[in-house]
Amino acid sequence: MSLRNIIPTPSPTTLPSSYTLKPRCVNYITTHNNPSSSTKPTTYNNLSLSNENTHQQATLHLEKMINLEDHNSLSSSSFESTPSTSSFGIGTYQNKLGKRWKEYQGMTNWEGLLDPLDDNLRAEILRYGHFVEAAYKSFEFDPSSPNYANCRFPKTTLFERCGLPNTGYKVTKYLRATSGIQLPNWVDKAPSWVATQSSYVGYVAVCDNKEEIKRLGRRDVVIAFRGTTTCLEWLENLRATLTNLPCNPMDGETMGCHGSGAMVESGFLSLYSSSIPDNPSALSLQQMVKQEIVRILQAYAGEPLSLTITGHSLGAALATLAAYDINTSFPKLPVVTVISFGGPRVGDRRFRRQLEKQGTKVLRIVNSKDVITKVPSFVFDDDMAKEGGIHVAGLPSWIQKRVEKAQWVYAEVGKELRLCSRDSPYLGSTNVATCHELNTYLHLVDGFVSSTCPFRATAKRFLQR
DSSP states (O other), rough: OOOOOOOOOOOOOOOOTTTOOOOOOOOBBTTTTTTOOOOOOOOOOOOOSSSSSSHHHHHHHHHHHHOOHHHHHHHHTTTTTSSSSOSSSOOOOOSSSSHHHHTTTTTTTTTBBBBOOOOHHHHHHHHHHHHHHHHHTTTTOOOSSSTTTSSSOGGGGGHHHTOTTTTEEEEEEEEEEEOOOOOGGGGGOOOOGOOOOOEEEEEEEOOHHHHHHHHHSSEEEEEEEEOSSSHHHHHHHHHHSEEEOOOGGGGSSSOOOOOOOOOOHHHHHHHHHHOOTTTTOOOHHHHHHHHHHHHHHTTTSSSSEEEEEETTTHHHHHHHHHHHHHHHHTTTOOOOOEEEEEEEOOOOHHHHHHHHHHHHHHEEEEEOOOOGGGGBBBOOOOHHTTTOOOTTTTHHHHHHHHHHHHOBBBBSSEEEEEEEEGGGGGOSOOHHHHHHOOOHHHHHHHHOOOBOOOOOOOOOOOOOO
């Protein structure tokens, strides 16, 4: 459901002469993640902008903040690590993951880590965001290319070709999503890219570097999904009515609903579970994911293992479905975590209850100005409304009943990290597309401190305008 086909690589931003830097959170305490520390906290210098020379001071401050050399090497250095620290452009990334990795994977629902945002968790979110970027960058967007909708790079060099040379992970499987929409015959006369039914949507990668495994405290498996790119994916996104999860083995792959009555968005389920009928060798995304998980569990039996599924937009929805399906099929997996960026709603309240019951951990990164996170449909759920969901106050009960009967009642899932593009002093005026871009999300994660200090002045990740 990405609103732009190409996700630009972040680059240093030159502000227009008419632009005024907005002061934000000038006293960011560097020891905020350790309230018990007896060490005297240090603060960043105040950003004081007077009415007389606001523009001049803003420009000087920005020049002091931006280190072009550091920024240009951000993408390639984001995964570089030593046994003690890792550079993510956000200050010192302390090596506490080895001892607390389950906590950062959501075993305690990220309690005490989101507000204020823990620096180690921030670095982990950005790290998984880079994996999603790689899914975008490796996709062939050119419809005139014979390789359209496939992966541009071989598995052995995918990360390097995407500007991530030191991840410590290896790609083990390409993943493809297939639309279940039946096209009319006249589509045969349209350009071939219009009717592209199956496309590269992401990959599976396994941490295979000993030092990285030691730093993380376990062997991590990543499944990364991109957002919408093809015509049929856009059409699937519009199929917003809820449908029951498959329970009958005669229908092929099930999703372990066990009579729960859980329902999910029709289009997302179609992309996850559909295959090409006249091509038995063309597996569904669901089948590919499960087969690879079986292989990985056999290959690394007995090792501490985590599975992190991450995605942006449509990819966030697929990540949630995949996590639910995997946790149902492989209940012995110790930790299955979803890190989603700008994801739409996926299912109803029964689906949410099933996710919670099976122990799937979901961290939703949400930009409050991003309309995609507010669709599809309504959320008639007072508990979720208190946590930032949409609740239509005063809506007559008969309308709510009709909406529920039409199967348009969704529920938010997991834990939410709510950000706002308005809080960044570097974004300026934003449109619908900018608010939804993955780079905007990574920029906001990089800068967010807490609900009372929404953006730190030293955030060094900048966007291309």
